[in-house]
Amino acid sequence: xIIAEQKSIDEIIGSLEGFKSAVIAACGTCVTVCMSGxxxxxxxxxxxxxxxxxxxxxxxKTSVTTPTRxxxxxxxxxxxxxxxxxxxxxxxxxGAGVQFLAEKFPDKVVLPGLNTEFIGVNRDIGYWTEMCQGxxxxxxxxTGGVCPVARCSKSNFNGPCGGSSSGxxxxxPDTDCAWQxxxxxxxxxxxxxxxxxxxxxxxxxxxxxxxxxSVVREDxx
Amino acid sequence: MxxxxxxxxxxxxxxxxxxxxxxxxxxxxxxxxxxxKASELKGIIDSANVTDNQTAVVRMSSIAASxxxxxxxxxxxxxxxxxxxxxxxxxxxxxxxxxxxxxxLLILSGDHQSFGNHPQSKNVYDVDSIxxxxxxxxxxxxxxxxxxxKCKFPAEFFLxxxxxxxxxxxxLQLIRLRKKIRAGAQFVQTQAIYDVAKFEEWMEKVRSLxxxxxxxxxxxxxxxxSLKSIEMTQLVPGMLVPDALVERMRAxxxxxxxxxxxxxxxxxxxxxxxxxxxxxxxxxAIGWESIxxxxxxxxxxxxxxxxx
Amino acid sequence: xxxxxxxxxxxxxxxxxxxxxxxxxxxxxxxxxxIKSFSGEAGNFKVKTGSGEVEVALAIVxxxxxKPVPDMGGGMPSPLFDAAAMExxxxxxxxxxxxxxxxYFNESPPASTARALEEALALASNKVxxxxxxxxxxxxxxxxxxxxxxxxxAGVTFIKYEKLAVxxxxxxxxxxxxxxxxxxxxxxxxxxxATDSGHGxxxxxxxxxxxxxxxxxxxxxxxxxxxxxxxxxxxxxxVYYLNPDNCESWLQETLEFIGSMACADVNGxxxxxxxxxxxxxxxxxxxxxxxxxxxxxxxxxxxxxxMQNMESACEGCGACAAVCxxxxxxxxxxxxxxxxxxxxxxxxxxxxxENSGEIALREILPGLGELAAKIDCETVSCGGRIGxxxxxxxxxxxxxxxxxxxxxxxxxxxxxxxxxxKQATRLSAVLEKAGVSNKRAYCIKxxxxxxxxxxxxxxxxxxDNC
Numbered sequence: 001x002i003i004a005e006q007k008s009i010d011e012i013i014g015s016l017e018g019f020k021s022a023v024i025a026a027c028g029t030c031v032t033v034c035m036s037g038x039x040x041x042x043x044x045x046x047x048x049x050x051x052x053x054x055x056x057x058x059x060x061k062t063s064v065t066t067p068t069r070x071x072x073x074x075x076x077x078x079x080x081x082x083x084x085x086x087x088x089x090x091x092x093x094x095g096a097g098v099q100f101l102a103e104k105f106p107d108k109v110v111l112p113g114l115n116t117e118f119i120g121v122n123r124d125i126g127y128w129t130e131m132c133q134g135x136x137x138x139x140x141x142x143t144g145g146v147c148p149v150a151r152c153s154k155s156n157f158n159g160p161c162g163g164s165s166s167g168x169x170x171x172x173p174d175t176d177c178a179w180q181x182x183x184x185x186x187x188x189x190x191x192x193x194x195x196x197x198x199x200x201x202x203x204x205x206x207x208x209x210x211x212x213x214s215v216v217r218e219d220x221x
Numbered sequence: 222m223x224x225x226x227x228x229x230x231x232x233x234x235x236x237x238x239x240x241x242x243x244x245x246x247x248x249x250x251x252x253x254x255x256x257x258k259a260s261e262l263k264g265i266i267d268s269a270n271v272t273d274n275q276t277a278v279v280r281m282s283s284i285a286a287s288x289x290x291x292x293x294x295x296x297x298x299x300x301x302x303x304x305x306x307x308x309x310x311x312x313x314x315x316x317x318x319x320x321x322x323x324x325x326l327l328i329l330s331g332d333h334q335s336f337g338n339h340p341q342s343k344n345v346y347d348v349d350s351i352x353x354x355x356x357x358x359x360x361x362x363x364x365x366x367x368x369x370x371k372c373k374f375p376a377e378f379f380l381x382x383x384x385x386x387x388x389x390x391x392x393l394q395l396i397r398l399r400k401k402i403r404a405g406a407q408f409v410q411t412q413a414i415y416d417v418a419k420f421e422e423w424m425e426k427v428r429s430l431x432x433x434x435x436x437x438x439x440x441x442x443x444x445x446x447s448l449k450s451i452e453m454t455q456l457v458p459g460m461l462v463p464d465a466l467v468e469r470m471r472a473x474x475x476x477x478x479x480x481x482x483x484x485x486x487x488x489x490x491x492x493x494x495x496x497x498x499x500x501x502x503x504x505x506a507i508g509w510e511s512i513x514x515x516x517x518x519x520x521x522x523x524x525x526x527x528x529x
Numbered sequence: 530x531x532x533x534x535x536x537x538x539x540x541x542x543x544x545x546x547x548x549x550x551x552x553x554x555x556x557x558x559x560x561x562x563x564i565k566s567f568s569g570e571a572g573n574f575k576v577k578t579g580s581g582e583v584e585v586a587l588a589i590v591x592x593x594x595x596k597p598v599p600d601m602g603g604g605m606p607s608p609l610f611d612a613a614a615m616e617x618x619x620x621x622x623x624x625x626x627x628x629x630x631x632x633y634f635n636e637s638p639p640a641s642t643a644r645a646l647e648e649a650l651a652l653a654s655n656k657v658x659x660x661x662x663x664x665x666x667x668x669x670x671x672x673x674x675x676x677x678x679x680x681x682x683a684g685v686t687f688i689k690y691e692k693l694a695v696x697x698x699x700x701x702x703x704x705x706x707x708x709x710x711x712x713x714x715x716x717x718x719x720x721x722x723a724t725d726s727g728h729g730x731x732x733x734x735x736x737x738x739x740x741x742x743x744x745x746x747x748x749x750x751x752x753x754x755x756x757x758x759x760x761x762x763x764x765x766x767x768v769y770y771l772n773p774d775n776c777e778s779w780l781q782e783t784l785e786f787i788g789s790m791a792c793a794d795v796n797g798x799x800x801x802x803x804x805x806x807x808x809x810x811x812x813x814x815x816x817x818x819x820x821x822x823x824x825x826x827x828x829x830x831x832x833x834x835x836m837q838n839m840e841s842a843c844e845g846c847g848a849c850a851a852v853c854x855x856x857x858x859x860x861x862x863x864x865x866x867x868x869x870x871x872x873x874x875x876x877x878x879x880x881x882x883e884n885s886g887e888i889a890l891r892e893i894l895p896g897l898g899e900l901a902a903k904i905d906c907e908t909v910s911c912g913g914r915i916g917x918x919x920x921x922x923x924x925x926x927x928x929x930x931x932x933x934x935x936x937x938x939x940x941x942x943x944x945x946x947x948x949x950x951k952q953a954t955r956l957s958a959v960l961e962k963a964g965v966s967n968k969r970a971y972c973i974k975x976x977x978x979x980x981x982x983x984x985x986x987x988x989x990x991x992x993d994n995c
Binding site for chain 3: 008009010028029032033034035038039040041043044047048051052054055056066122124125
Binding site: 156 | 303304308329330331332333335336344346347348349350351352355356367383385388389390392393394396397399400403404412458459
């Protein structure tokens with residue numbers, strides 16, 4: 001799922017400058033699960049904004065509404081009235097949600113309340129890690145199910161760099177070296193020989209480098 | 222002359238034992254800095270590695286500094302990391318380097334930018350070091366760019382790679398070395414070696430895979446000037462410094478650390494040149510380039526051979 | 530009724546015989562890893578193994594909790610209570626200290642403590658230099674306190690630590706012991722370490738605890754040593770733990786205790802008890818409550834793709850409601866009063882947990898005199914129930930808000946107290962950032978038996994006028 005983190009109160013209230021009311025739009029899917037933009041966090045943010053606004057001698061009236069997903073227009077339609085009930089919308093969706101809300105309300109300012117971080121997994125309550133970069137050309141079959149594009153700091157395709165030490169990455173001793181993980185997996189699976197194959201230079205057109213992407217499936221349209 | 226081999230390649234191919242050192246470009250546009258370093262090394266080594274924004278700190282470009290070294294009498298080994306350039310920039314820069322007469326190229330991943338003075342920067346890693354070696358070998362052999370189009374007048378570098386014999390897991394590191402050589406590395410420089418016994422064990426494995434016959438293995442050493450510097454080196458992950466050497470430095474006592482450092486380096490060189498499969502020595506005298514001459518002289522490496 | 534016995538332990542057979550006499554039939558799964566999943570509630574657990582599914586009413590875990598041999602960096606420690614080892618130490622006439630190591634993350638078991646002290650005392654009396662190194666020692670058991678004082682007088686050095694590393698040098702045959710209490714570091718070199726087996730948790734046990742959703746502390750121990758949990762209780766109704774360390778002498782009593790608890794756990798009337806309800810429309814089916822519930826009372830409803838609360842397993846603590854990111858969980862008879870009540874800006878709101886907090890506050894209030902009039906109290910099931918929004922909501926009317934909760938290791942719901950403190954810290958941070966006084970939100974931990982320290986803290990809060 002998409003992992004996101006809430007922006008600082010400072011930044012959020014700064015972006016709300018000039019507004020007297022805002023609808024905080026939570027999102028009921030990914031960002032609920034990663035505890036950054038669900039209804040609970042939206043309510044807590046509303047409280048924090050009230051405290052902050054009062055301290056700055058301002059008054060911002062907030063309300064909370066929670067579309068099941070901000071990335072499907074039907075859910076936005078269902079919540080249209082609530083979403084349209086204030087001067088601006090503060091979206092606690094990922095970047096996709098913010099933009100879809102902006103599309104739905106062309107005459108309204110839609111502000112982001114989160115920083116969208118990565119596609120990742122839930123390792124424990126309050127602990128998420130990056131697993132996928134959406135590069136558009138999955139090579140996990142060759143690397144024992146551990147992605148070097150997303151999980152190696154240098155996106156090395158052919159083994160660890162010289163900075164890998166005792167299984168950790170040179171940039172941070174708390175970050176696993178992806179190639180150590182790949183090695184461990186391949187060894188366990190008895191497929192180390194496959195690592196001898198040189199993974200040739202990547203065609204990055206499938207990734208963001210090819211420009212904004214879209215997927216069109218004629219068979220289901 | 223286009224196509225003509227460089228000095229380092231000729232020395233190694235002749236079977237002579239190569240001797241090389243390093244030139245770290247300045248953190249400025251000061252050409253004299255490089256000229257001075259080159260003058261200290263001229264005539265006493267076969268080639269000098271010119272680093273590419275080492276530890277991700279912005280410095281004069283490796284290619285420009287290499288050119289300055291070459292016109293001042295020291296054959297450079299251009300270094301190229303995968304951190305800062307995409308395949309367009311890498312190939313373009315390397316065509317330029319070759320056109321300037323530079324012949325040796327060492328490929329590295331590059332230290333992550335978080336270590337340097339621009340941790341805010343975006344890194345590239347469009348290609349990794351093995352892919353780069355592979356592509357440059359193909360440019361040489363097949364005359365094609367990475368994108369597949371023909372290159373009429375390709376850059377034909379003498380290609381090098383690096384290896385750390387003490388990094389773990391050893392099995393994976395050996396896989397990686399085999400890949401580097403298969404991708405196109407003609408010479409391989411090692412991380413600094415202090416523990417010759419451990420290195421000898423590693424070379425045994427290298428020899429059993431015949432890797433020393435497929436690429437020239439060049440042993441790296443660091444010269445330490447102080448007790449502190451050898452102690453710090455011991456703490457660097459992936460560096461194996463036996464306690465005995467640190468003790469030896471300590472026993473020399475204050476005031477004698479530099480001469481003991483030289484003596485340790487001389488012993489290491491003497492041992493390493495005897496290791497079967499080692500084709501040369503690479504001296505990393507970080508911030509102490511003036512000592513290289515002493516080491517080379519006392520090791521009996523002078524005069525350097527001239528191969529026509 | 531079926532009872533499941535899980536684990537590799539010699540007492541399993543004896544246990545099964547005992548259960549048979551009580552009219553229970555036993556299912557023994559010796560290999561804890563054979564269990565694939567464990568779901569349901571007391572009286573009706575479903576256990577999936579590689580070879581099928583079995584239904585049981587209760588489960589007793591007998592898999593040992595502690596690693597048999599501590600990591601001694603390659604050297605072999607002497608077992609505590611080993612006469613031969615004692616003799617060797619005496620005979621060696623060693624000048625370096627002998628290390629007696631008691632490595633328990635929670636309180637050391639009374640028997641181990643007593644014998645370690647006994648041994649240290651005996652060595653010291655023989656003029657051996659002894660360092661008694663421990664992480665968490667309990668001397669409350671009978672005789673221990675006295676022995677501890679005697680040992681100190683005999684010259685035993687006691688060193689409490691947070692971190693310990695032992696390496697062994699084959700050449701010299703000695704151990705290098707590095708100890709840190711977080712502030713000071715001590716290095717000891719010794720030829721002898723005497724210790725028992727209280728080191729860490731075997732991976733197998735940790736995996737089992739995870740599958741059975743038994744709360745474990747940072748070190749992985751199921752909290753058998755917590756004083757709110759009688760030995761054998763695990764926090765999940767219907768699942769009991771027979772600690773092999775203790776059960777030799779206590780087996781009979783422990784089993785009788787389990788018997789009595791089992792009756793209540795299976796047949797207890799839970800109809801008027803506070804419990805959680807999940808709003809299926811809001812539930813994101815994210816498993817956060819499932820992971821957070823200290824009592825294993827949340828279960829997935831696969832058909833409807835929502836979480837559900839198993840009422841009889843639920844202890845009503847509200848940890849799930851506080852943590853639910855979708856705001857989908859409510860507690861029946863929820864405690865929180867309406868947030869806004871004007872005219873109370875000079876007063877302080879105290880949310881106290883019904884365990885330590887409420888009991889302590891009852892002791893504290895009379896001693897506060899007139900200041901007591903400045904306090905409004907509200908009892909909640911657990912500190913874990915108190916969210917950011919409850920505290921910030923209270924500040925709309927009140928000048929200050931305090932969460933009064935249990936000490937660590939005393940929270941009946943394991944970490945509810947810590948959760949309350951985190952919420953108070955979060956609120957304080959918001960207040961501070963807003964430039965408002967951050968001295969408005971507090972979390973105070975108290976013991977129910979010794980509330981004086983908490984009283985002083987509360988007084989300080991009440992008297993602070995900024």
